[in-house]
Amino acid sequence: MLDSMVNRRIAEILRSGQPDESLIVQGWVRTKRELKDFTFIEVNDGSSLANLQVILDQDLPEYDKILKKLNTGASVEVAGVLVASVGKGQRVELKAEKVKVCGEADPETYPLQKKRHSFEFLRTIGHLRSRTNSFGAVFRVRNACANAIHQFFQERGFLWVQTPIITASDCEGAGELFSVTSLNLKDVPHTETQAVDYSKDFFGRPTYLTVSGQLEAEVMAMAFAQVYTFGPTFRAENSNTSRHLAEFWMVEPEMAFCNLQGNMDLAEAFLKHIFQYVMETCSEDLEFFNQRIDNTVLATAENIINNQFERITYTKAIALLEKADVKFEYPVSWGLDLQSEHERYLCEQLFHKPAIVTDYPAQIKAFYMRLNEDENTVRAMDILAPKIGEIIGGSQREERLEVLERRIIAQGLKTEDLWWYLDLRRYGTVPHAGFGLGFERLVQFMTGMGNIRDVIPFPRTPQNAEF
Ligand code: ATP
Ligand code: MN
Numbered sequence: 001m002l003d004s005m006v007n008r009r010i011a012e013i014l015r016s017g018q019p020d021e022s023l024i025v026q027g028w029v030r031t032k033r034e035l036k037d038f039t040f041i042e043v044n045d046g047s048s049l050a051n052l053q054v055i056l057d058q059d060l061p062e063y064d065k066i067l068k069k070l071n072t073g074a075s076v077e078v079a080g081v082l083v084a085s086v087g088k089g090q091r092v093e094l095k096a097e098k099v100k101v102c103g104e105a106d107p108e109t110y111p112l113q114k115k116r117h118s119f120e121f122l123r124t125i126g127h128l129r130s131r132t133n134s135f136g137a138v139f140r141v142r143n144a145c146a147n148a149i150h151q152f153f154q155e156r157g158f159l160w161v162q163t164p165i166i167t168a169s170d171c172e173g174a175g176e177l178f179s180v181t182s183l184n185l186k187d188v189p190h191t192e193t194q195a196v197d198y199s200k201d202f203f204g205r206p207t208y209l210t211v212s213g214q215l216e217a218e219v220m221a222m223a224f225a226q227v228y229t230f231g232p233t234f235r236a237e238n239s240n241t242s243r244h245l246a247e248f249w250m251v252e253p254e255m256a257f258c259n260l261q262g263n264m265d266l267a268e269a270f271l272k273h274i275f276q277y278v279m280e281t282c283s284e285d286l287e288f289f290n291q292r293i294d295n296t297v298l299a300t301a302e303n304i305i306n307n308q309f310e311r312i313t314y315t316k317a318i319a320l321l322e323k324a325d326v327k328f329e330y331p332v333s334w335g336l337d338l339q340s341e342h343e344r345y346l347c348e349q350l351f352h353k354p355a356i357v358t359d360y361p362a363q364i365k366a367f368y369m370r371l372n373e374d375e376n377t378v379r380a381m382d383i384l385a386p387k388i389g390e391i392i393g394g395s396q397r398e399e400r401l402e403v404l405e406r407r408i409i410a411q412g413l414k415t416e417d418l419w420w421y422l423d424l425r426r427y428g429t430v431p432h433a434g435f436g437l438g439f440e441r442l443v444q445f446m447t448g449m450g451n452i453r454d455v456i457p458f459p460r461t462p463q464n465a466e467f
Helices: 010-016 063-069 119-123 133-155 214-224 260-281 283-292 297-306 314-323 340-351 401-410 416-426 439-447
Strands: 022-034 038-044 052-057 075-084 092-103 207-209 226-234 247-256 310-313 355-361 377-385 389-396 432-438
Touching: 010 022, 010 052, 010 092, 022 052, 038 075, 052 063, 052 075, 063 092, 119 133, 133 226, 133 260, 133 283, 133 439, 214 226, 214 247, 214 416, 214 432, 247 260, 247 439, 260 283, 260 297, 260 355, 260 377, 260 389, 260 432, 260 439, 283 297, 283 439, 297 439, 310 314, 310 340, 314 340, 314 355, 314 377, 340 355, 340 377, 340 389, 377 432, 389 439, 401 416, 432 439
Parallel strands: 052 092, 310 355
Antiparallel strands: 022 038, 022 075, 038 052, 075 092, 226 247, 247 432, 355 377, 377 389, 389 432
């Protein structure tokens, strides 16, 4: 019935709608307030945190019938005229002339009633939770972050490359892989030695869901100099933490003719750009997080934008941790990987801002990181953020063929499996560097959301893939 008029998003109407304009809104009812001669409903269409207030006068045709259907959760189309609002809180409101209830929502069973629900509860209704204020704000900020990421790289001439989701290489050599197979699990073919006969599998070899697009990004960087990936990655890590998902999105820039210094500079400018962009485009949502979720959100954003990150070597960081007057659960000593508690101590207690830790011991880092002159440490860099710990992990890559071969063997991997990766060092090798940003960790950092399950629409974690 309402097709002939232009429909407009509520965010835009609240920003620039003028009294006397005729328009249509489409959305879902958040609340209904019945007064003697008229009724207010709040309509939300996901475009903003704020709802549009709609006034239904009792003279409206079929007023009583419509009112009965207009419960929280119902979908509506309203045609009407904007009027200046007399109430506080909004500039304009919509006086309804025609109301169409598209789909009702039974108030007896619709689970999202006006009261506040816990995030735990909302995870059990993953198909409806995006209709709440918190998740609306989270997913708008997530979208803005994605936009900022593309903008940052595109403005600098980086090529967005798509790396494979199914891969035969285990990039990190770290395990945590999901296997991909089309073999019938009830009747797996075996070789003479009773191993699984992967020659009968779809690809004729074992394959996995990718844990990182880095190696393939390096391939592309050796042709386009500056590239980035932005896609899903998978880790079958059975760690039930508030910072780990089994399926998460990663952003991985890779730059030829670049060293660790350039890598750190880019990563820092990158994070600053994203925060700046989200502050500008989602200020209302960030205010909401600051008020309702974590009252340091705005200060953190300002802090990121305005301060230089601390830069410190792993060796110095260990010395500082050894001197710390707190008792860590995991002991600190040179050669051990930093645990989340150590990472958080450094940026929360010592530096009060993000810190870039560089030059980690070679034996705890991946084979592709460039070996330092000391032969003991590698040109790695992790960016640690308050409350989150590691948000970015990167390195200058080993561009020297012999050193790389040595490192692959030392880590128990086979050079034959990485023949194409080694070819990049045989033909036109160049110093290069890159990093990986965990996209959900970024959104957590930005919003103050405590659990990573609440910053991705459909979280994948151990024992959970319902929605
Ligand atoms: P962590 O020590 O926190 O498990 P990692 O060393 O395994 O991280 P990398 O392999 O360097 O992480 O991955 C690059 C980035 O991806 C990390 O800096 C982090 O932001 C993100 N990340 C890693 N694992 C996960 C995960 N399971 N869920 C969400 N993000 C992740
Ligand atoms: Mn990990």
